[in-house]
Amino acid sequence: MKITPIAAACSLLLCSNSILAATLIHAGTLITAEHKQPLRQYTIVIEHDKIVGVTAGYQQATAGDTVIDLRQHTVMPGLMDMHTHFYTQFSPTVYTEAQRMNEADFALRGAVFAERTLMAGFTTVRELGDGHHISVALRKAINDGYVKGPRIYAAGKSIATTGGHADPTNGLAFALIGDPGPKDGVINGADEARKAVRQRYKEGADLIKVTATGGVLSVAKSGQNPQFTEQELEAIVSTAKDYGMTVAVHAHGKEGMERAIRAGVNSIEHGTYMDKTTMALMKQYGTYYVPTISAGKWVQQKADIDGFFPALVRPKAAAIGPLIQQTFANAYKAGVKIAFGTDAGVFAHGDNWQEFVFMTEAGMPPLAAIHSATIEGARLLGVEAELGSIRQGKIADIIAVPGDPLTDISLMGKVNFVMKAGRIYKQ
Template sequence: MRPLLLLVACALAPATLLANEANPVAVHCGQVFDSRSGEVRGPHTLLVRNGRIEQMVTGGHADVLGTPSIDLRGHTCMPGWTDLHVHLGSQSSPDSYSEGFRLDDVDYAFRSVGYARKTLLAGFTSVRDLGGEVAPHLRDAINQGLVDGPRIWAAGKSIATTGGHADPTNGYNSMLSHLLGPPGPTEGVINSVDEARQAVRQRYKEGSDVIKITATGGVLSYARSGDAPQFTVDEVSAVVQTAKDYGYAVAAHAHGEEGMRRAVEAGVTSIEHGTYMSDEVMSLMKQRGTWYIPTIHAGRFVAEKAEIDGYFPEVVRPKAARIGALIQDTAARAHRAGVKIAFGTDMGVGPHGDNAREFLYMVEAGIPAAQALQAATIRAAEVLGVEDQGVLAPGKRADVVAVRGNPLDNIETVLDVAFVMKDGKVYKQPERDAQATSASAPAP
């Protein structure tokens, strides 16, 4: 990846709507979602200063003399949402497979800027990007204020085995494979314990925030199996142990039961997708405290697209039809079994900005609306290992999302986000309040 070219691409993106980082802003909420209890509480005023919630006044709307205010009295305010499984460098289409041979890194970088902004405006102030070389550079560009987007925990290149779900040469013909040579740990492909350690260290060298492994086959890779285990027990253990040395959590893409079992026993932080999760694996996850990230949206999306001739290569199509349709049922069983569930969509498979539809699918699976919202707030913060977000409270990050009405009564309200604040910056708000706040706020 060429960081300089990426930053040039990022610098051309549109600027933030309105910034209130250094100046206090009073946000008047009709009600707030308490992510600790899972309850909606009455009117509150949030006083935001320097990117943090400084005060919360309950039971009314406190006016602070000379402070710009935002009127959300017809809305429910919530902590900014977190999607724990996205791929901001790409988006599925019938051209996805051929584009890998035609597009350059900079093409993907330009696209990622728009995808990041859509994600933020949909209410997701934080994401884990689980596989993609663009993501660490996009993260840095967002942190530098060059473009708008969510806070990113970036895995960089996913770690796979030869021919595995994240082997970048799957589908190449013999001539191209001969010219390029077999990928190794630098490219995220391993075949031994030593190479597993090297691949983790390479991700550290490249500035990743989290490690992603493809513990089993996958749906969209150009390969036949979607569920076979692809790491030995020793290999996945070496990844986890080395990651621990560097303070990394490990997320494991896994559809098949045996690959999941190996990953959980090795100590991964989360299982992603989990399609063929058995009762035994669920029990083991509960014993080990392993998180489950269902990604129901991706499952439904690929199952739907598998019905369209030509959308997927023929080697992919039967996997998409078979595996995708099962994920929502797995999420329902895992919830009933008491497995810890947090929020993730695998967006990039589906269209960026549509992330909140996962809430609806979780509720359809029998997960109460309050728990679905907790999965994207306080539970997601637990997965990330951070304590300063996921809750509306003094001292926490000023990440605030608001919707009209009460999402516990009607979960579909999450599809119409009216207000987004991240680190005290307002990126989206109701039109009348945008005009009023702009008139009274200091010039940036």
């Protein structure tokens, strides 16, 4: 890769003839996420934060332009991970972090995880559940230029029911449990559900995350039981729509998933025990599936280690973890809409790319997997007019990998060029 400034005596923005200087990327192979096949030998022209041209051949630079030589690379849109958690990174001591760490500790650590994610080529993420409003604070710090990281769409605190997955007091001594309510992300009944959505809006969240069934890593017995009534889910979805917010739903069990789908949620995360009926319902309602195979693989491995998980968690990890990849394979074959998501924070941030390997192992073609992490993520977010593909008029989120990831998908772990909104972060 070579970056060459033309006529360095010119201003970075304006030459003497007042023509706006541009950045030209010479792409050997270009995946636009707009075309069914890659393009060969193309030039992407960027001015400020926007793509202003995508043309065949290697366009000649004019005075003041900068040329980025990626003729030996595959160039593609910035990647999108639709399921991350920057406030944490799982370890055997994670269950005591709240007693050992302050809000500032979580935020500073989250900034490191955010930069690591950006450097891996992920320029946009959905942050699906946190503590201490970390994702909202990180979003602001990144937007203001204080921290390097991806563009964040933040859910803030996940919404749970009493004792359900994401009730922050699960596993505590009786003296510490208390009675958390909507402000803490814990609801019972439709009115409290509405209040919790409005509270997330007040706190600056972009979307809503709901834990509709039991989960693997919460200190609670069931990993799949339904935990919301249909009325509660309908109240959340209708209120979220009033406030211009989408709804992402953690769900492993079939019944909880189907209640959420019928309520009109936008995506199902994990989806372990979905069956043909569930998949047909998702297709009927246009619900996206965000698989998180990486998290399933990781918890399966750690369940084999004595003492790594609490006693209530270990059997859930051993049972649910191994199933997600096959669920994904079935959903892909059934034609369910799929957006890339990993649950990073369960495993190490920056290893998000491994999801591509697991998806292709399960039968998704490499180009379709890349599309799931670009244009499909943008569609799920409702920002496909601005992000998710390389096209004139879109925001210049662009990455590159050496060689051809369509023949060796592991190259997605070797991103060596990252541009977000026209600014180069890795070269």
